[in-house]
Amino acid sequence: MPSPANLKTPKFRFEPLDKKKHNRAAFSCEHERLNTYLKEQANQEIKKRVTAVYVLTPDGRTIAGYYTLSQYSIDAGELPPETIQKLGIPKYPKLPATLLGRLARSREFKGAGVGELLLMGALRRALDHSKNIASLALVVDAKDEKARAFYRAYGLIDLAGHDLTNHDLANHPSRLFLPMRTIEQLFFDVVATKDSRPLAP
Numbered sequence: 001m002p003s004p005a006n007l008k009t010p011k012f013r014f015e016p017l018d019k020k021k022h023n024r025a026a027f028s029c030e031h032e033r034l035n036t037y038l039k040e041q042a043n044q045e046i047k048k049r050v051t052a053v054y055v056l057t058p059d060g061r062t063i064a065g066y067y068t069l070s071q072y073s074i075d076a077g078e079l080p081p082e083t084i085q086k087l088g089i090p091k092y093p094k095l096p097a098t099l100l101g102r103l104a105r106s107r108e109f110k111g112a113g114v115g116e117l118l119l120m121g122a123l124r125r126a127l128d129h130s131k132n133i134a135s136l137a138l139v140v141d142a143k144d145e146k147a148r149a150f151y152r153a154y155g156l157i158d159l160a161g162h163d164l165t166n167h168d169l170a171n172h173p174s175r176l177f178l179p180m181r182t183i184e185q186l187f188f189d190v191v192a193t194k195d196s197r198p199l200a201p
Contacts, residue, residue: 012064012114014121017053019043027063027106031143034104038066051101054125056118065105065114067122069129072099072139078159078175087179089136096133097177098126100140119154127183135180142174151176155186 015022017038024039038053045051051070055063073094076084089095100122105114126138140156142148152158156176 011058012056014054017055023061029104064109065118067103067118068101070099072097095136097137097139098135123183130180137177137179139177
């Protein structure tokens with residue numbers, strides 16, 4: 001899994017979406033549904049507390065990208081048996097999770113590493129929130145094969161192909177997930193690596 005060290009890049013910062021501050025009208029990514037969501041639907045869902053929307057911005061106004069997070073639940077049957085055993089997951093019918101509902105990068109910032117910044121920012125925030133409101137894993141439904149490949153490159157586990165017991169997965173053929181324990185280890189390893197570097201003379 002690539003390192004989340006780029007989150008320290010001073011050029012960008014994350015902020016909760018603010019319709020009075022951020023220029024939603026100028027945002028354009030490769031998927032029109034994601035453009036429409038940001039411009040027409042996101043603010044309403046924030047007001048109704050259906051989801052939380054965070055933008056990545058270089059200047060406090062321009063939106064380089066955004067992602068959404070919300071509480072979620074998954075059936076134990078959605079997870080591979082080896083994962084349940086490895087994590088020691090209780091045999092509850094429903095398990096708490098965090099849904100990464102949308103993630104989009106502006107065309108203007110293509111090639112600038114914004115996709116990685118967005119995903120790592122979402123993982124970090126999901127992990128932090130899981131310490132106050134329990135969440136076993138981050139869950140995402142990839143919008144297409146390109147998105148699925150992107151998530152898999154960052155270590156998310158593709159549930160397609162597993163012999164699972166939950167038939168509800170037929171409605172989520174592109175579902176991936178990443179245990180919070182794995183996310184926590186990811187950021188712990190980054191901190192440990194930095195701490196182990198020798199001091200400059």
